[in-house]
Amino acid sequence: MGIHIPYLTSKTSQSNVGDAVGNADSVEFNSEHDSPSKRGKITLESHEIQRAPASDDEDRIQIKPVNDEDDTSVMITFNQSLSPFIITLTFVASISGFMFGYDTGYISSALISIGTDLDHKVLTYGEKEIVTAATSLGALIISIFAGTAADIFGRKRCLMGSNLMFVIGAILQVSAHTFWQMAVGRLITGFGVGIGSLIAPLFISEIAPKMIRGRLTVINSLWLTGGQLVAYGCGAGLNHVNNGWRILVGLSLIPTAVQFTCLCFLPDTPRYYVMKGDLARATEVLKRSYTDTSEEIIERKVEELVTLNQSIPGKNVPEKVWNTIKELHTVPSNLRALIIGSGLQAIQQFTGWNSLMYFSGTIFETVGFKNSSAVSIIVSGTNFIFTLVAFFSIDKIGRRTILLIGLPGMTMALVVCSIAFHFLGIKFDGAVAVVVSSGFSSWGIVIIVFIIVFAAFYALGIGTVPWQQSELFPQKVRGIGTSYATATNWAGSLVIASTFLTMLQNITPAGTFAFFAGLSFLSTIFCYFCYPELSGLELEEVQTILKDGFNIKASKALAKKRKQQVARVHELKYEPTQEIIEDI
Numbered sequence: 001m002g003i004h005i006p007y008l009t010s011k012t013s014q015s016n017v018g019d020a021v022g023n024a025d026s027v028e029f030n031s032e033h034d035s036p037s038k039r040g041k042i043t044l045e046s047h048e049i050q051r052a053p054a055s056d057d058e059d060r061i062q063i064k065p066v067n068d069e070d071d072t073s074v075m076i077t078f079n080q081s082l083s084p085f086i087i088t089l090t091f092v093a094s095i096s097g098f099m100f101g102y103d104t105g106y107i108s109s110a111l112i113s114i115g116t117d118l119d120h121k122v123l124t125y126g127e128k129e130i131v132t133a134a135t136s137l138g139a140l141i142i143s144i145f146a147g148t149a150a151d152i153f154g155r156k157r158c159l160m161g162s163n164l165m166f167v168i169g170a171i172l173q174v175s176a177h178t179f180w181q182m183a184v185g186r187l188i189t190g191f192g193v194g195i196g197s198l199i200a201p202l203f204i205s206e207i208a209p210k211m212i213r214g215r216l217t218v219i220n221s222l223w224l225t226g227g228q229l230v231a232y233g234c235g236a237g238l239n240h241v242n243n244g245w246r247i248l249v250g251l252s253l254i255p256t257a258v259q260f261t262c263l264c265f266l267p268d269t270p271r272y273y274v275m276k277g278d279l280a281r282a283t284e285v286l287k288r289s290y291t292d293t294s295e296e297i298i299e300r301k302v303e304e305l306v307t308l309n310q311s312i313p314g315k316n317v318p319e320k321v322w323n324t325i326k327e328l329h330t331v332p333s334n335l336r337a338l339i340i341g342s343g344l345q346a347i348q349q350f351t352g353w354n355s356l357m358y359f360s361g362t363i364f365e366t367v368g369f370k371n372s373s374a375v376s377i378i379v380s381g382t383n384f385i386f387t388l389v390a391f392f393s394i395d396k397i398g399r400r401t402i403l404l405i406g407l408p409g410m411t412m413a414l415v416v417c418s419i420a421f422h423f424l425g426i427k428f429d430g431a432v433a434v435v436v437s438s439g440f441s442s443w444g445i446v447i448i449v450f451i452i453v454f455a456a457f458y459a460l461g462i463g464t465v466p467w468q469q470s471e472l473f474p475q476k477v478r479g480i481g482t483s484y485a486t487a488t489n490w491a492g493s494l495v496i497a498s499t500f501l502t503m504l505q506n507i508t509p510a511g512t513f514a515f516f517a518g519l520s521f522l523s524t525i526f527c528y529f530c531y532p533e534l535s536g537l538e539l540e541e542v543q544t545i546l547k548d549g550f551n552i553k554a555s556k557a558l559a560k561k562r563k564q565q566v567a568r569v570h571e572l573k574y575e576p577t578q579e580i581i582e583d584i
Ligand SMILES: O[C@H]1[C@H](O)[C@@H](O)[C@H](O)[C@@H](O)[C@H]1O
Pocket: 104, 221, 224, 225, 228, 348, 354, 383, 463, 464, 467, 489, 493
């Protein structure tokens, strides 16, 4: 693999980043050093990058706080190629993303081909809604608890638990002859989806080297959108097959079985082992992840993770959970992380993407395309392709930048759709679309094109970035923090799915799209003021940024600096020397 991770050691302070923001234009690293053989030192306001005595640690750079009381964060990353072990862990964890996409994707075609297979009658519209929403409801319920479970039982065991849910859910559905068995099956599948949607990105972000953490986490989103695409593809293929929907559901057992089997042979994350005090296993996993790195450095990394792992006080689990919840809300950096994490997840759902995916079939039919499955494939294919674009840009261009390209793009596309709907004169009678104007379908084509444009901007930014949520929270509140954010996602998905048709009827499609455009616009403002650039920063470093504000400018400066440091280390064949430190 051609990706190399430079080895840097750093210490950061949680103090005074806000000062740095106050006059952020002047945020820069200044270099000073005693003598080439002794120490190099670079300062970002309150931060100092210090070089340890050359004799014992020639290739080490430290970012040290001015105020030692604030010495809360210590970081080591490694200088080596991305190891096959990390790649394997990422791909195995990402199967959860595939299950998320597949299970939320297959239902629309399954509902078409189900016919009278349940209770010997055609499902009513309300029953169809329940079967569809059951998975989101299950995911919402379980995501409230999954973060805590991940801290108690481990990330890996939770993923394996989700596999069990997928199996039970799929068996109930495949064998269903009544509506209620199907609905319960979907609910249990939702438990699996909810656990996977939270734990997989958490797992990946905890094992990922910082400079490509964004990318590795996007692999999960790629599998997710790929899963939706495969579900639509299989759905279209099995549409006219007798009991094809049972095959469609049954197919989901394959990835689940693969993930469960692989997880039997793979470990949990080093950060989880440190939380449990199992330093031997943490060391072992780090050694397997960073094969080119010396034992001494691995030991130091473990020591550092231990330093950072200040556990939450409490005599028993409920007390600890309660204290964690308190800490999440009362520590300002945690609260900011929560606002950003839940805010982005809410934006992802409330800007209407999922309802649009559902609705696109009807739109395309109104302009003459009869095969709505094919249409869904085009829209979800665009979602997949632009998630791939996000994969290449998220660490290089940065999360904030792609969000701030994506959201205005979505706003523009939604405004155009709203105008086009106004002129197309489409109305809704129940779930059935009625085109008022006849014959002329140019506005319909405009709608199709801009729905695809919307999908592209969505996938590039807000479809992908919120799942980076784990990086916002420090270790001790990460489980619960990501639970809140994930629950916000599923709550949003549930609300939108159950109100979309009512909105179309009551405020017209033009009004609905204008409403989503308004929300996209407001979301752009939210991200502009509240979402700092986190690419290239250590998980622990993010707290420094959020300590006394959203610190957008300081975050951009720090992210840029991290990239420059790594680039310099690359140039000099991964050997950070005195010149680099003087240069930075
Ligand atoms: O990130 C994903 C992705 O964008 C999917 O296409 C969407 O259906 C999900 O709701 C979302 O969480």
